[in-house]
Amino acid sequence: MVFQTQPKIFISRGEIAKAVNRLACEINKDYQDKQPLLICVLKGSFMFTADLIRQLDLPLELDFVRLSSYGAARESSGKVRVVQGVKTPIKGRDVLVIEDIVDTGITISFLLDYLKKKQPASLKLCTLTDKPSRRRVPVPIDYRGFTVPNKFIVGYGLDLNQRFRNLPDIYTLED
Numbered sequence: 264m265v266f267q268t269q270p271k272i273f274i275s276r277g278e279i280a281k282a283v284n285r286l287a288c289e290i291n292k293d294y295q296d297k298q299p300l301l302i303c304v305l306k307g308s309f310m311f312t313a314d315l316i317r318q319l320d321l322p323l324e325l326d327f328v329r330l331s332s333y334g335a336a337r338e339s340s341g342k343v344r345v346v347q348g349v350k351t352p353i354k355g356r357d358v359l360v361i362e363d364i365v366d367t368g369i370t371i372s373f374l375l376d377y378l379k380k381k382q383p384a385s386l387k388l389c390t391l392t393d394k395p396s397r398r399r400v401p402v403p404i405d406y407r408g409f410t411v412p413n414k415f416i417v418g419y420g421l422d423l424n425q426r427f428r429n430l431p432d433i434y435t436l437e438d
């Protein structure tokens with residue numbers, strides 16, 4: 264692994280596993296009589312989604328959406344693009360969106376508005392990490408793994424210029 268600055272494990276794989284387990288318990292309970300449609304927001308949440316759904320004892324369906332607002336930058340451009348839309352019909356479904364991080368909130372807010380227009384029966388959000396100090400638009404978070412401070416984090420799906428997504432722990436590149 265090649266970091267330019269000294270990397271520090273910020274959230275270990277063990278802590279991640281515990282959080283995933285806790286979130287899965289909550290989701291299993293809340294959706295016990297339902298057949299939710301989970302939407303994985305690519306690319307960042309692929310690893311979290313894969314771990315989470317293996318612990319969900321529900322007749323769920325899974326679909327993917329790919330949005331982009333950061334490009335190669337560390338700051339959101341503020342403009343969200345749909346790179347790949349959801350193929351599964353949303354109307355009347357219990358939709359649960361799975362994110363890796365809510366930072367400014369611009370990306371997820373755009374996605375929630377886009378999905379709401381398709382008239383789901385319910386719409387909830389599960390995010391592994393939440394960085395509230397950076398929020399620019401309010402976001403209702405139903406399931407939250409970790410609240411994190413204003414540090415750039417990578418690993419477990421999260422990237423910097425498309426790198427480090429494969430790391431099993433979450434690292435910070437700053438002190």
Ligand code: PRP
Binds near residue numbers: 305
């Ligand atoms: C990241 C992340 C969230 C979004 C959060 O996606 O996965 O979707 O940024 O930032 P925000 O709250 O400030 O909008 P990115 O656009 O980097 O794409 P990626 O998931 O493919 O890495």
